[in-house]
Amino acid sequence: MNFSGYLGALLLLTATVGPIGGCSGPPSGGTDVAPMKTDPGRIPDGKVSDEYIIGAGDQLSIFVYRNPDLSEPGVAVRPDGRISTPLIEDIVAAGNKPKELARELEKRLAKFIQEPNVTVIVRSFVGPPDRQVRVIGEATEPTAIPYRDHMTLLDVMIATRGLTKYASGNRAVIVRVDPDGRRRSINVKLSDLIKDGDISQNIEMSPGDTLIIPQSWF
Secondary structure, eight states: OHHHHHHHHHHHHHHHOOOOOOOOOOOBBOOOOOOOOOOOOOOOOEETTTTTTOOOOEEEEEEEEOGGGGGGGEEEOTTTEEEEEETTEEEEEETHHHHHHHHHHHHTTTTTTOOOOOEEEEEEOOOOOOOEEEEEEEEESOOEEETTTTTTHHHHHHHSSSSSSBBBBGEEEEEEOOOTEEEEEEEEEEHHHHHHGGGGGGOOOOOOEEOOOOBBOO
């Protein structure tokens, strides 16, 4: 099986299983990609680490020991970053680590029960914007993907089901913000990667990247 056929099989598999789960003006000029640094907040093997930062869209479970009436198995973090739980007014969850949110909930519940013991579990996650990879333009399913350690461009294309028939894949651009705040663009040839198996185009992504896939002119 050639590379294009292999990728097609992968895309079909992810379509069967289900989804894996903004940008400014036009970028210019590609640059080389620097080696990735290990991020302490990475999510290895799909598991949420102790350093994971809760983001809008995440699904949480909140367990209050010996108080089932106060426990909530499914709490959605709203777009404003807040959650609602029994006895407590809306509280900001986004931007906190699970342990930090648990301690804040304990502090507030202490007004109502003695020595509350709270555990916060992240059940499904999107993460904050700077921990996502966004795909816009002519991907089959443009979306925001939670970043994971050593994620590559090919991983992103599998998650978004590849290119549409209108895509100009070889004019795609990754917009990346460096640690010093400078924005730069990286030209990538998606068509060469997907159709011809040009692995040199399979670069590592960084959290916060935006992949822009333009439409073909013809």
